[in-house]
Amino acid sequence: MDQMDQKLLRERESKCIQENPPACTAGCPVHVDARGMAKAVQKEDYATGFALFNRMVPFPGIISRICNQPCRQTCKRNEIDESIFIKGLEQICVDNNNTAPKLLLPKAKTQKVAIVGAGLSGLTAALELSRKGYKVTVFEATDRLGGSIWDIAENKLPRQLIHNDFEIIAKFPIEIRYNTAINALDSLSAEYDAIYLATGFQLTGNSDLGLELASDGKIKVDLISLATNNNKVFVGGSLRREYGHPSPIASIADGKIAAISIDRLFQNASLTANREKEGLYETALYTNIKGIKPEPMVIAGDSDSGYSKTEAVQEANRCLLCECQECVKACEYLAHYRGYPKRYAREVYNNLSIVMGIHHANNMINSCSLCGLCEQICPGNLNMGEICHEARKIMVEKGKMPPSTHDFALRDMQFSNSDACALTRNQPGSSSSEWVFYPGCQLAASSPQYVQQMYSFLCERLSGGVGLLLGCCGAPASWAGQEAVFRETRNNLESNWRSLGSPKIITACPTCLSLFKNDSPDMPVENLWTLLERIGLPEGSTQLAKTPQKLAIHDSCTTRYDAEIQTSVRNLLGRLGYQIEELPLSRETTVCCGYGGLMLYANQEIAHKVIDRRINESELDYLAYCSMCRDNFASQGKRTYHLLDLILGGGEEDLATQAGPGYSKRQENRAKLKQTLVREVWGEEVAQPQAEVKVTIPADVLQLMEDRRILVDDVTNVIAHAESSGSKLKDARSGHYIAYFKPASVTYWVEYLPQADGFVVQNAYCHRIEIEG
Ligand code: SF4
Numbered sequence: 001m002d003q004m005d006q007k008l009l010r011e012r013e014s015k016c017i018q019e020n021p022p023a024c025t026a027g028c029p030v031h032v033d034a035r036g037m038a039k040a041v042q043k044e045d046y047a048t049g050f051a052l053f054n055r056m057v058p059f060p061g062i063i064s065r066i067c068n069q070p071c072r073q074t075c076k077r078n079e080i081d082e083s084i085f086i087k088g089l090e091q092i093c094v095d096n097n098n099t100a101p102k103l104l105l106p107k108a109k110t111q112k113v114a115i116v117g118a119g120l121s122g123l124t125a126a127l128e129l130s131r132k133g134y135k136v137t138v139f140e141a142t143d144r145l146g147g148s149i150w151d152i153a154e155n156k157l158p159r160q161l162i163h164n165d166f167e168i169i170a171k172f173p174i175e176i177r178y179n180t181a182i183n184a185l186d187s188l189s190a191e192y193d194a195i196y197l198a199t200g201f202q203l204t205g206n207s208d209l210g211l212e213l214a215s216d217g218k219i220k221v222d223l224i225s226l227a228t229n230n231n232k233v234f235v236g237g238s239l240r241r242e243y244g245h246p247s248p249i250a251s252i253a254d255g256k257i258a259a260i261s262i263d264r265l266f267q268n269a270s271l272t273a274n275r276e277k278e279g280l281y282e283t284a285l286y287t288n289i290k291g292i293k294p295e296p297m298v299i300a301g302d303s304d305s306g307y308s309k310t311e312a313v314q315e316a317n318r319c320l321l322c323e324c325q326e327c328v329k330a331c332e333y334l335a336h337y338r339g340y341p342k343r344y345a346r347e348v349y350n351n352l353s354i355v356m357g358i359h360h361a362n363n364m365i366n367s368c369s370l371c372g373l374c375e376q377i378c379p380g381n382l383n384m385g386e387i388c389h390e391a392r393k394i395m396v397e398k399g400k401m402p403p404s405t406h407d408f409a410l411r412d413m414q415f416s417n418s419d420a421c422a423l424t425r426n427q428p429g430s431s432s433s434e435w436v437f438y439p440g441c442q443l444a445a446s447s448p449q450y451v452q453q454m455y456s457f458l459c460e461r462l463s464g465g466v467g468l469l470l471g472c473c474g475a476p477a478s479w480a481g482q483e484a485v486f487r488e489t490r491n492n493l494e495s496n497w498r499s500l501g502s503p504k505i506i507t508a509c510p511t512c513l514s515l516f517k518n519d520s521p522d523m524p525v526e527n528l529w530t531l532l533e534r535i536g537l538p539e540g541s542t543q544l545a546k547t548p549q550k551l552a553i554h555d556s557c558t559t560r561y562d563a564e565i566q567t568s569v570r571n572l573l574g575r576l577g578y579q580i581e582e583l584p585l586s587r588e589t590t591v592c593c594g595y596g597g598l599m600l601y602a603n604q605e606i607a608h609k610v611i612d613r614r615i616n617e618s619e620l621d622y623l624a625y626c627s628m629c630r631d632n633f634a635s636q637g638k639r640t641y642h643l644l645d646l647i648l649g650g651g652e653e654d655l656a657t658q659a660g661p662g663y664s665k666r667q668e669n670r671a672k673l674k675q676t677l678v679r680e681v682w683g684e685e686v687a688q689p690q691a692e693v694k695v696t697i698p699a700d701v702l703q704l705m706e707d708r709r710i711l712v713d714d715v716t717n718v719i720a721h722a723e724s725s726g727s728k729l730k731d732a733r734s735g736h737y738i739a740y741f742k743p744a745s746v747t748y749w750v751e752y753l754p755q756a757d758g759f760v761v762q763n764a765y766c767h768r769i770e771i772e773g
Pocket residue numbers: 022023024025034035038074075076077083084086318319320321322
């Protein structure tokens with residue numbers, strides 16, 4: 001993948017904010033993973049909870065008792081009822097932990113650091129710097145560690161906890177000089193490479209320190225790095241009050257900030273660059289709290305000893321385990337791979353970067369319906385469809401797209417645009433057209449009779465000549481990432497359109513419409529439904545509804561950004577006497593029917609999940625205005641009308657139950673439509689292609705072929721090839737012939753038996769393995 005592609009994909013990936021920390025973590029000065037702790041407490045896994053806590057807090061026993069919890073201000077639960085009592089969860093983890101953290105002592109470095117004050121802040125800095133190998137000496141004015149924490153009452157902070165927490169200091173090569181007050185920095189400066197004054201900002205007016213003072217008389221400090229005007233002196237800590245209380249956790253945070261600054265100083269790195277996420281900040285994580293019921297905070301039976309295990313689990317269960325996942329909740333495809341787009345995007349890059357080896361993400365890249373719902377839902381507007389589409393194009397360009405993935409759809413498209421089905425005509429008696437009807441290949445395949453009826457109605461109702469263009473708009477090539485094929489298809493379509501005098505195009509298929517609008521803005525287009533709203537419905541259609549019914553509307557995903565077509569469909573339904581139910585996801589948040597992006601061909605399992613979810617959203621009969629949507633829903637047993645069923649279907653209620661035609665029949669319908677129209681409308685005869693061999697296919701074999709996307713033509717070609725070349729095997733036991741043929745990238749195998757006037761097919765299957773020799 002070249003630099004440019006990488007940059008584009010990275011930009012897209014960065015829109016997913018799912019990996020941003022929850023509000024509690026961003027609101028904790030040292031970023032404790034309270035969500036992870038809550039999850040651990042829910043499972044009564046206190047060791048994991050403790051490890052998460054201790055990863056950020058060097059003195060877990062002390063903090064679990066005295067933290068002033070700034071995180072509770074930001075906790076998302078606050079917006080519903082009351083924030084999670086995070087300190088209570090910390091305490092239960094500390095009290096029930098029986099593991100000891102592993103300590104790794106790094107290689108000693110030469111730089112020396114002096115830390116003034118052995119309170120929480122100074123000791124934190126000492127530990128952090130010692131962990132990095134620096135030589136640390138702590139100067140403490142009294143004879144013990146801990147500074148002002150000893151002022152806290154014992155029932156709030158048991159002394160044993162303090163002793164336990166400070167045991168860690170002795171495990172590092174940290175020198176402590178007790179009873180050593182520091183009143184001037186000169187001697188320290190001479191001996192040490194950096195100094196951290198952990199006695200806090202309240203150090204005022206001490207001119208012996210030689211540090212610049214602010215107007216309030218306190219030492220002037222850069223709050224990002226804790227640097228002073230003396231480049232080797234940093235100041236912070238001492239239960240600072242910045243967060244509204246004397247805050248022990250803020251003192252610890254200062255210790256960490258000072259340690260990072262000192263490390264940067266030693267590495268000659270910037271003291272201030274990229275430090276926005278230290279201390280408190282606002283997270284970009286979005287968490288939807290709609291529908292979450294209020295539940296009051298659990299109060300500990302005994303406030304000094306904290307939550308019992310039952311109480312802790314109860315409180316942990318109140319945690320929302322904040323995350324986004326909005327798109328994943330709405331999209332079966334995204335849910336199928338058990339992750340979220342940021343992670344998927346990374347898998348996509350890896351996939352595109354591998355030269356050799358297995359491309360694990362091919363299936364994922366090719367299974368998305370490219371419907372764009374995720375972009376609509378995502379707070380950062382990430383469009384996974386764009387990522388997959390881009391990846392498909394790159395794979396095709398680099399020759400990495402497995403040829404069989406989209407083979408069927410591309411051949412189907414070619415067939416629609418071949419002489420057998422495609423047609424470009426002016427209205428009989430006209431040499432140019434003001435309008436041209438472009439029904440699209442799927443309506444021609446599903447309901448060819450409607451194409452004929454609607455064309456005749458449009459000719460009758462519109463003046464200036466109505467031409468007809470039969471063919472495929474190129475959507476399958478675009479979805480498959482086959483840019484060259486797509487361009488060629490569009491160019492041919494455009495030149496056919498020009499040959500009719502560049503008329504205004506009337507589309508009956510929402511996908512064709514969206515391609516005209518987005519890809520060919522110079523070709524004027526109007527959708528059939530808006531046009532019908534304007535010019536009126538065919539006579540008699542408004543009386544067709546035998547029992548006026550309420551229908552649930554399914555908007556095609558390609559109409560997502562086209563409110564005009566959606567509104568026209570609703571208005572027409574009203575005129576036809578139907579009431580409307582809006583599905584939970586409709587209009588700009590509508591979902592795909594499982595066909596878009598060639599999902600149905602790449603991954604039937606996901607496509608069926610998509611269809612199942614959609615058809616179970618309402619008990620009512622559905623109304624679709626795309627043939628593929630209608631046929632997909634009906635194929636899974638959902639009563640679904642196409643809008644043209646209601647306009648031209650003669651009031652037949654059965655139309656809602658009819659499964660669409662199979663793949664072979666769809667092709668046959670397109671070819672027959674052309675023949676019928678040419679004969680009946682233009683009065684010409686079309687030569688019928690003669691089948692080379694006559695094959696009979698029993699119903700069960702036909703169904704198998706349908707499932708395996710094998711056409712009757714494919715089977716006929718195999719038998720014709722075998723019979724003319726003699727390249728076939730005979731199974732001695734069954735007497736069946738077995739033969740294969742590979743017209744393009746897929747090899748078809750057929751088992752058949754000769755009979756008096758042709759052949760009976762026993763079985764058919766296909767694969768993409770090369771047959772050698
Ligand atoms: S609900 Fe849980 S995860 Fe969300 S902010 Fe509060 S503590 Fe953190």
